[in-house]
Amino acid sequence: MKLYHITNNTAAAVAIADIPVVDYVELYNDLKERMKDGNYHVAHYFATEISEGLKFYIILLNDANGEVLISSFVPDYYAEGLASLTALHPQFHPFEREIHELYGVPFDSHPWLKPLRFSHDRRNKNSSMDTYPFYTIEGDELHEVNVGPIHAGIIEPGAFRFICSGEQVLHLEIALGYQHRGVEGEMLRENNSLRRVVISESVAGDTAVGHATAYAELIEKLGDKRVDEDLYLERMIGLELERMAMHIADTGALATDIGFQLYQVACEALRTVTINTTQAWCGNRFGKSLIRPFGTNHPLTAAKCELIRKNVADVRRRYAELRRDMLEDPTLLARFEQCGLVPHVEMQRIGGVGQAARASALCRDIRKSHPSGYYATKLSHEPITKQDGDVMSRLMMRLDEVWQSADYILRTLESYQPKGELSAPDYFAPLHADSLSFSLVEGWRGEICHVALTDDKGQIAKYKIKDPSLHNWLGLAIAVRSEGISDFPINNKSFNLSYCGHDL
Amino acid sequence: MIFGKAKILRSHGWQYIPDLYSVTLTEEFRGFPLLSDTEDKSDIERAAAICPTKAITTEPLTLDMGRCLFCGECAKCAPRNIRFTNEHRLAATRREDLVVKVGDPAPKFDMSVVRPEISKYFGRALQLREVSAGGDASIEMELGATGNVNFDFGRYGVGFTASPRHADGLVLTGPISQNMAEALDICYNSIAEPKVLIVCGSEAISGGLYADSPAVDRSFLDKYHVDLWLPGAPTHPLCFIEGVTKLRSTKK
Numbered sequence: 001m002k003l004y005h006i007t008n009n010t011a012a013a014v015a016i017a018d019i020p021v022v023d024y025v026e027l028y029n030d031l032k033e034r035m036k037d038g039n040y041h042v043a044h045y046f047a048t049e050i051s052e053g054l055k056f057y058i059i060l061l062n063d064a065n066g067e068v069l070i071s072s073f074v075p076d077y078y079a080e081g082l083a084s085l086t087a088l089h090p091q092f093h094p095f096e097r098e099i100h101e102l103y104g105v106p107f108d109s110h111p112w113l114k115p116l117r118f119s120h121d122r123r124n125k126n127s128s129m130d131t132y133p134f135y136t137i138e139g140d141e142l143h144e145v146n147v148g149p150i151h152a153g154i155i156e157p158g159a160f161r162f163i164c165s166g167e168q169v170l171h172l173e174i175a176l177g178y179q180h181r182g183v184e185g186e187m188l189r190e191n192n193s194l195r196r197v198v199i200s201e202s203v204a205g206d207t208a209v210g211h212a213t214a215y216a217e218l219i220e221k222l223g224d225k226r227v228d229e230d231l232y233l234e235r236m237i238g239l240e241l242e243r244m245a246m247h248i249a250d251t252g253a254l255a256t257d258i259g260f261q262l263y264q265v266a267c268e269a270l271r272t273v274t275i276n277t278t279q280a281w282c283g284n285r286f287g288k289s290l291i292r293p294f295g296t297n298h299p300l301t302a303a304k305c306e307l308i309r310k311n312v313a314d315v316r317r318r319y320a321e322l323r324r325d326m327l328e329d330p331t332l333l334a335r336f337e338q339c340g341l342v343p344h345v346e347m348q349r350i351g352g353v354g355q356a357a358r359a360s361a362l363c364r365d366i367r368k369s370h371p372s373g374y375y376a377t378k379l380s381h382e383p384i385t386k387q388d389g390d391v392m393s394r395l396m397m398r399l400d401e402v403w404q405s406a407d408y409i410l411r412t413l414e415s416y417q418p419k420g421e422l423s424a425p426d427y428f429a430p431l432h433a434d435s436l437s438f439s440l441v442e443g444w445r446g447e448i449c450h451v452a453l454t455d456d457k458g459q460i461a462k463y464k465i466k467d468p469s470l471h472n473w474l475g476l477a478i479a480v481r482s483e484g485i486s487d488f489p490i491n492n493k494s495f496n497l498s499y500c501g502h503d504l
Numbered sequence: 505m506i507f508g509k510a511k512i513l514r515s516h517g518w519q520y521i522p523d524l525y526s527v528t529l530t531e532e533f534r535g536f537p538l539l540s541d542t543e544d545k546s547d548i549e550r551a552a553a554i555c556p557t558k559a560i561t562t563e564p565l566t567l568d569m570g571r572c573l574f575c576g577e578c579a580k581c582a583p584r585n586i587r588f589t590n591e592h593r594l595a596a597t598r599r600e601d602l603v604v605k606v607g608d609p610a611p612k613f614d615m616s617v618v619r620p621e622i623s624k625y626f627g628r629a630l631q632l633r634e635v636s637a638g639g640d641a642s643i644e645m646e647l648g649a650t651g652n653v654n655f656d657f658g659r660y661g662v663g664f665t666a667s668p669r670h671a672d673g674l675v676l677t678g679p680i681s682q683n684m685a686e687a688l689d690i691c692y693n694s695i696a697e698p699k700v701l702i703v704c705g706s707e708a709i710s711g712g713l714y715a716d717s718p719a720v721d722r723s724f725l726d727k728y729h730v731d732l733w734l735p736g737a738p739t740h741p742l743c744f745i746e747g748v749t750k751l752r753s754t755k756k
């Protein structure tokens with residue numbers, strides 16, 4: 001029996017009828033073996049309510065050949081429960097936990113079936129932020145350190161519980177959900193495509209361009225309109241500018257946490273130039289309003305191209321000076337090298353994505369494995385990877401990717417002749433009925449995946465969002481094991497994960 | 505090594521903005537909206553219908569900056585009626601002053617409702633505790649930026665502090681997720697009197713896109729007096745700086 005419908009990231013939306021509805025046991029047995037192959041990882045796995053109960057969809061990616069595998073099943077889960085995949089492949093943990101939290105589906109032998117984000121529509125209303133079942137270890141020499149939900153800096157809330165022996169961290173557990181705003185529900189509240197793209201921009205405000213691009217591509221796959229090639233190019237520039245700005249911000253944040261003021265202020269200045277460039281393009285420093293489905297309100301002009309070119313070249317030059325000096329600084333290297341190790345195998349097991357995965361020599365990059373838009377047609381992207389999986393590697397990823405992104409922007413703008421006008425956004429385009437559409441975008445943190453199901457009238461009936469942080473939070477918890485607790489801040493900054501993107 | 509550092513210093517030169525109050529932002533920036541009426545209401549009706557946060561009323565034409573996310577779409581639908589200027593100084597002391605009416609030339613900052621003890625106690629130093637309750641991280645980054653090398657608001661004695669016990673006031677961001685409501689309340693009540701409450705960003709002011717979401721709980725704002733409202737998605741650092749400066753000024 002066919003288990004999967006096979007498609008890719010540039011094809012049109014899939015008719016739901018084409019997705020095989022399989023027996024869970026067969027799928028389980030297949031995944032058990034298949035996921036041992038490091039080329040596969042799970043991009044999304046969710047349940048949706050149908051008249052007979054729940055229907056589950058699972059989306060797998062094959063990084064080697066660009067295939068996207070989609071399967072579904074309608075189990076009789078109340079009778080027997082579902083055998084947990086997490087027990088074999090920990091990368092399934094957030095997905096199974098979400099399904100359990102929302103619908104009460106039992107997963108047999110799931111090792112960690114804890115609430116994921118305390119959704120307002122969770123099944124068990126008795127479970128709340130205050131009753132999160134933290135892991136504990138007994139012992140006279142151990143103590144617990146509780147941090148959060150409100151942290152010392154101006155950042156989002158989340159609760160961290162450390163179990164320490166002296167200064168050494170034995171275990172860190174991260175409880176999230178404080179930022180839960182009901183994003184996926186709000187996507188359906190009104191049939192207003194502008195509202196949806198603006199909500200996408202707020203999924204994680206530091207990834208506004210990434211999530212808005214994911215929404216736009218998803219909708220475009222559901223429509224019949226052709227999209228201008230130039231629009232893809234301009235979106236690529238938006239995405240790479242965002243990547244530059246955030247990588248520079250993180251470089252500065254890492255410098256701050258080891259008390260290196262010169263690098264910190266230099267990065268603050270460089271980030272300002274970068275986001276002000278985005279602001280001069282579209283009016284918002286975070287690129288909100290830049291990406292819209294089927295068109296744009298902010299087409300590039302010759303003058304804007306020139307401004308972007310000039311600023312990006314300047315940032316690249318100044319950042320390169322910084323990079324050279326950082327790599328020679330013994331005090332910096334002493335703090336970052338061999339700190340917060342996440343070995344390749346661990347990264348693979350937890351399904352890590354994005355630059356954090358690439359820092360552990362796990363080459364996951366949608367721009368390479370499942371490219372769409374400009375990345376698919378014009379730009380052959382070669383991902384940067386590092387071997388060690390420590391804080392230094394994660395810093396090096398930034399140091400190198402800023403250079404690479406700047407290079408893509410400069411090379412592209414060299415030959416680009418903007419028309420100065422592109423089609424206006426279309427918020428009313430009819431969408432294919434009874435379809436599943438997904439999009440995959442490499443945001444600066446990693447793989448963003450949006451999935452929508454349409455009903456028989458072509459209205460969006462279900463919308464699922466995955467921020468790369470969903471995979472990577474566990475990576476942070478692993479990184480700090482056996483480190484001194486005072487090294488937590490640099491580890492945290494080296495991942496810089498999103499709370500709101502996780503909590504939705 | 506030392507040469508490398510000298511080079512970085514030279515390349516960057518002076519970064520701070522000498523006068524934070526006379527900056528004009530890029531033409532593209534969407535700040536204070538100018539509204540004008542037309543006989544034909546069809547454009548305004550289209551704009552009001554598409555607005556993602558229902559910030560626009562048609563009869564009479566108003567635009568509520570406390571709801572607006574400055575996406576600019578309404579100005580595309582109704583260019584004769586709505587035009588966004590690049591005026592970033594949007595702070596208000598009363599919630600209703602954020603509602604812009606036809607012909608309003610500039611944002612209203614009503615000094616008369618500012619409590620006199622604010623300038624008395626905080627005129628020279630003001631330390632704030634920021635609480636994000638569903639904020640989307642862009643606004644938190646902008647607040648962080650107010651203290652950076654460019655804006656350097658710290659030069660006027662304004663900064664952010666970790667402990668509410670050390671703080672003179674609270675800056676709220678985000679639509680107030682249910683799961684954060686209690687922590688926010690505890691934090692606010694841990695700050696000693698007298699204290700200020702600043703609500704930063706359209707999401708915090710009105711709930712924004714999440715105003716009707718069952719996952720938010722906005723009762724905090726019914727309970728406490730707000731001293732300063734700062735619209736924006738996110739609020740521009742200069743909007744924050746200008747608003748807080750006015751709030752602390754002694755000129756009435």
Ligand code: SF4
Nearest residue numbers: 555572573575576578
């Ligand atoms: S700019 Fe503001 S008022 Fe206009 S459509 Fe966008 S959110 Fe609504």
